[in-house]
Amino acid sequence: MSENKTTTPTRRAFFQAGAATVAGLGAAGGRLVASSQDTLALNGGSKAVTYPADQHAALRRWPRYGAAEKRVLHELIDNTADSGGFYKELPEFEKEWKEYTRSPFVKAHMNGSSALTSMYFALDLPPGSEILVPSYDFFSDCLAMRFFGYVPVFVDIDPRTACFDLADAKRKLTKETRALVPMHAWGLPCELDHLQDFANQKGLILLEDAAHSHGASMQGKKTGTWGQMAIFSFQGSKPLPGVEGGMGMYQTREYYERAAAFGHYEDPVTFPKDSPVRAYEGTGFGQKYRMHPFAAAVLRQQLKGLDERNAVVSKNVRALNDRLKQLPGISEPRCRPDQERVYYYKSMLFLEEARAGFKRAAMLKALQAEGVPVSMWDYPEQHKLKIYSESKWWHHAPKIPPSMPGNTQVNGTHFFMPLLHGDAPELIDQYVKAFEKVWAHRAELAKA
Numbered sequence: 001m002s003e004n005k006t007t008t009p010t011r012r013a014f015f016q017a018g019a020a021t022v023a024g025l026g027a028a029g030g031r032l033v034a035s036s037q038d039t040l041a042l043n044g045g046s047k048a049v050t051y052p053a054d055q056h057a058a059l060r061r062w063p064r065y066g067a068a069e070k071r072v073l074h075e076l077i078d079n080t081a082d083s084g085g086f087y088k089e090l091p092e093f094e095k096e097w098k099e100y101t102r103s104p105f106v107k108a109h110m111n112g113s114s115a116l117t118s119m120y121f122a123l124d125l126p127p128g129s130e131i132l133v134p135s136y137d138f139f140s141d142c143l144a145m146r147f148f149g150y151v152p153v154f155v156d157i158d159p160r161t162a163c164f165d166l167a168d169a170k171r172k173l174t175k176e177t178r179a180l181v182p183m184h185a186w187g188l189p190c191e192l193d194h195l196q197d198f199a200n201q202k203g204l205i206l207l208e209d210a211a212h213s214h215g216a217s218m219q220g221k222k223t224g225t226w227g228q229m230a231i232f233s234f235q236g237s238k239p240l241p242g243v244e245g246g247m248g249m250y251q252t253r254e255y256y257e258r259a260a261a262f263g264h265y266e267d268p269v270t271f272p273k274d275s276p277v278r279a280y281e282g283t284g285f286g287q288k289y290r291m292h293p294f295a296a297a298v299l300r301q302q303l304k305g306l307d308e309r310n311a312v313v314s315k316n317v318r319a320l321n322d323r324l325k326q327l328p329g330i331s332e333p334r335c336r337p338d339q340e341r342v343y344y345y346k347s348m349l350f351l352e353e354a355r356a357g358f359k360r361a362a363m364l365k366a367l368q369a370e371g372v373p374v375s376m377w378d379y380p381e382q383h384k385l386k387i388y389s390e391s392k393w394w395h396h397a398p399k400i401p402p403s404m405p406g407n408t409q410v411n412g413t414h415f416f417m418p419l420l421h422g423d424a425p426e427l428i429d430q431y432v433k434a435f436e437k438v439w440a441h442r443a444e445l446a447k448a
């Protein structure tokens, strides 16, 4: 790309000039015009991102399996004498995950959704009990409640974090509310200290959907261990990918035994004699939720590198976001200093169109033309989906809220940058140059 080397204003002055131009729509300031000589790739100019395509794709590849995963799968296949032998991987993985998270009880399940269903079974609340849950969420966090007669009460998200909005939860509290299940969206922990205080004050059970937040913590305590129960998903896109898999997290023996008995018919017989669910040996409660042993074998290898992989991604996000946030209109989800977040799927940023002076759609189009794999994806808002509005599927039909301004704002302003899983300072420089180039042209893009 042909950078204009003659114009070297400070970054702040440069973008202030740009902002002034946008505000006047067409009243071009000298510096901005000089910089705008760099034709957008959208209009036939050269792309800002010239990084070799194969290396660019390799940095983004996920999940990342290699020799260790191949070795353990081959060993398992070659050295296992009978079908029962495969399952020894499950208690080993549970032990390692329990140590990693410092959780008193864990249970491996076939996926996050089955861990959620077991969790709601373990709750053992009367039908009609209300559970506060974000609408900006994966379906199984809400829908699995249906099987036990619970009522999902949809809570908004805080547009600064895309996580559970406590103020809205307080508004939705009724005498039927029994629990809340915040979800740590895209790897950012919810404000668990505030949620725990709220739960304690109101006598509610704090649960967590930690499907996105493997390795994240708050005040040194891992997500998934704050709530009385929690779940993780190990589906292939997750920070700890097992292609498919899930984990239930339990703070008490009672919750653990009940959740395990639901979908693990062989477990009750291993429980102490006084366990209320021991009598259900041989059947459990009608489901079979065992994790595939190959997934457990792969997950054990992946767990060894989880912190390191999270750290590489976070370092790259920091290097990029610290520069992108200097552009008018760009911000990132707020993360408190006592929260250690991770990144799931992509890095979410926000564009405030009024401050940027042009539309998100125009930004995406221009950046993509520059070779930046920027994207957007609206998280489905559960409360808008058909199944929640049809009472025939529900013991107690959920109430559909008229609006969810936090969801609307996040879905309407976010954009995603890819996660980079290796050292990539040059590529990050090129991404930044692409953004700066597009920002220099935003008056023109605002008119398009």
Ligand SMILES: Cc1ncc(COP(=O)(O)O)c(C=O)c1O
Pocket: 111, 112, 113, 114, 137, 138, 140, 141, 183, 209, 211, 212, 232, 233, 234, 235, 245, 246
């Ligand atoms: C927030 C959330 N909860 C629960 C799940 C369910 O996990 P699984 O796909 O392993 O069933 C997912 C899956 O993507 C999720 O994103």
